[in-house]
Amino acid sequence: MTDEEGVEPTELPPPLEPRLPPRWASGQRTLSKFDGLGLAARLLRLAVVVVLLVGAVVVAAVTVSGVGPPSEQDLRRQAGLLDKRQLLIGVKDDQPGMALLQNGVYKGFDVEIAYLVAADLGFAPDDVKFLTIESEDRARRQALDVKTNKIVTVDLVVATFSITPERKADPDVTFSAPYLRTEQSVLTRRPHAKVEALSDLAGKKVCTLNTTTSAQNLRRAGVVPAGKNKISECVKGLRSGAYEAVSTDAAILAGFVAKEPKTFQIHDIGAEGSELYGINVGTNKALATLVNLALYRSYTDPADRRWENAYDTYLRPEQPFAMPQQVAVAKQPEVSRPAVRIWPWEDER
Numbered sequence: 001m002t003d004e005e006g007v008e009p010t011e012l013p014p015p016l017e018p019r020l021p022p023r024w025a026s027g028q029r030t031l032s033k034f035d036g037l038g039l040a041a042r043l044l045r046l047a048v049v050v051v052l053l054v055g056a057v058v059v060a061a062v063t064v065s066g067v068g069p070p071s072e073q074d075l076r077r078q079a080g081l082l083d084k085r086q087l088l089i090g091v092k093d094d095q096p097g098m099a100l101l102q103n104g105v106y107k108g109f110d111v112e113i114a115y116l117v118a119a120d121l122g123f124a125p126d127d128v129k130f131l132t133i134e135s136e137d138r139a140r141r142q143a144l145d146v147k148t149n150k151i152v153t154v155d156l157v158v159a160t161f162s163i164t165p166e167r168k169a170d171p172d173v174t175f176s177a178p179y180l181r182t183e184q185s186v187l188t189r190r191p192h193a194k195v196e197a198l199s200d201l202a203g204k205k206v207c208t209l210n211t212t213t214s215a216q217n218l219r220r221a222g223v224v225p226a227g228k229n230k231i232s233e234c235v236k237g238l239r240s241g242a243y244e245a246v247s248t249d250a251a252i253l254a255g256f257v258a259k260e261p262k263t264f265q266i267h268d269i270g271a272e273g274s275e276l277y278g279i280n281v282g283t284n285k286a287l288a289t290l291v292n293l294a295l296y297r298s299y300t301d302p303a304d305r306r307w308e309n310a311y312d313t314y315l316r317p318e319q320p321f322a323m324p325q326q327v328a329v330a331k332q333p334e335v336s337r338p339a340v341r342i343w344p345w346e347d348e349r
Helices: 033-067 072-079 109-120 213-220 231-240 250-259 285-300 306-322
Strands: 087-091 099-102 105-107 128-132 142-145 150-153 180-182 184-189 206-209 226-228 245-249 264-267 275-277
Touching (some): 072 285, 109 128, 109 306, 184 213, 206 213, 245 250
Antiparallel strands (some): 184 245
């Protein structure tokens, strides 16, 4: 037979028969007892492999947990927070804008920073207890409980506590990352000649807080300051004429000018160095890492406006009364990421 062009088609060879094992050649499988044993053996080997893989994953996770940075839950356990029902925080009580106690309620920028950190530590506002702390007691974390009239050790100190090498060398002090940047300034009555440097106050009666960086700077400038435990005592003496000036941080003094702008004025002395406030957690290193984690999240998360809201509420309104002195830098200081393990399935804010 030929196709239409007269070419005989090539015949295709018949399909090859499948080459089956002997027991399949007849088209019917013959299952021996050894087949059942082989299948069972293979299933057993598969199960062993699965178990080994699962075990390897568990061992790897435990290994990472053991040698890598701790998780947030690990740090909470190490810091003693898991069973803690109340967080004690030492703050000032006489600094308008920073921390002021009125009608039994603490308010101010430092107070809001304390609430920010406490929330990230797992404490609701009602579980935070504020206690008044004096400047000389901030390193020891000893604060007064006005309700019981007893001195207690607080968990955190958020009280305009400047970070310095000398304080960092104290074994009882562990600072967090800085949360506010300001500088030293001078407060006088109105009217007063312009004060451009601390040395302009040499030979004058100047009041400041005991055991502070401001007192050290005054002594370096040749001023012998009168030291008080509360800045409000200095301001009271300034108002009465007992002192020529009061010197401490601008973030502290600005609140008094804003309250009494016709009585007081603030002077920009062109201080070269900055005052960086940190939170003292004592010897609790795990707690320090958790506090830094809270500050880091606040710094890096654009949706977290708690720091900015605190600044806008308490410090920004004081700026017009303090000009040309800057009250404080209107941006949270940079915070490095702390060594905390975040699992891929966890929400890293």
